[in-house]
Amino acid sequence: MTLQQLAYFVAVANVRSFTRAAELVGVAQPTLSRQLKALEDDLGAPLINRGRGELSLTPAGEAVLPLARRMLADADSARTAVAELIGLRSGRVRFGATPSLCIGVVADVLRIFHEQHPDIRLELVENGSQPLVRALVRGELDFAMLVVPREGLDPTLDITPLLRERLSVASPRSGRPPSSRGSMSVTELSRRSLVMFRRGYDLREVTLQAYAEAGVEPRFAVEGGEMDAVLRMVEAGTGVAVVPDLVFAGRPQLRRTVLTPPLYRTVALARRADIAATHAAEAFCATMLSFVGEVAASGGLSTDVQVLYRWRER
Known part of the structure; x- marks a missing residue:
């Protein structure tokens, strides 16, 4: 063989x-x-x-x-x-992240790491959490920043929880607010048309689960979008969407309405537990954890984003 x-x-x-x-x-x-x-x-x-x-x-x-x-x-x-180990000044990091995280945290981390290690080749895979887990299990990625489902992740993965993030309703700022109170229930949300993500997005599963627990059925305006497309359709007035709070930064055309009771998701850094990470991958992981800790310490995150990891220099 x-x-x-x-x-x-x-x-x-x-x-x-x-x-x-x-x-x-x-x-x-x-x-x-x-x-x-x-x-x-x-x-x-x-x-x-x-x-x-x-x-x-x-x-x-x-x-x-x-x-x-x-x-x-x-x-x-x-x-x-x-x-x-023999001194070759090159390497590769294969990193995966969900689209919402690519819009926020990941873009800054990639810039910082490239500035610090310009000879390391960075390969980014943008996908939903479920496909990212499968890629990690198959050994196709070194690390992934993804959302932890309720039932937990594959037992072959080692995870480091990073953030606990609130999910809110995005609607076009040019239209009428979905609620005059600035908050709404899932039952109230069910009366609005949804722009829904494609299968494989954790946001789709979390939203549908919340509807099922409230005993209501969703009304879809459009199904099957990627993150950028969903946000653009919401801005255009096609419907509303349940999205993470991190995506509202830099999107002045979106209005944020919180859900009551609140919906949260946990974001974690995941890797294969049984495969030793390369030096390049370990350095990238350290950059990611350091960045999250520094942003949290500086107050650069929304008040509805709770940092679960506290970085300490070694």
């Missing part, structure tokens, strides 16, 4: 096509097929069903896939760590 064979297998499992997998890894299809057959012979069982139509994994293939991904991620971490 070789890492190359495992990489070919993971490529086929990802795209379910020998032809496309060969293109992705940059080899001829017969070479990829021979290497996969050699891997199956070594393991003693077929990994891929080669019938007509889309390829599928055998039970053995399903069992091997997460192990192969972990082995490839560990090998990549080993190469990067050794290169740093």
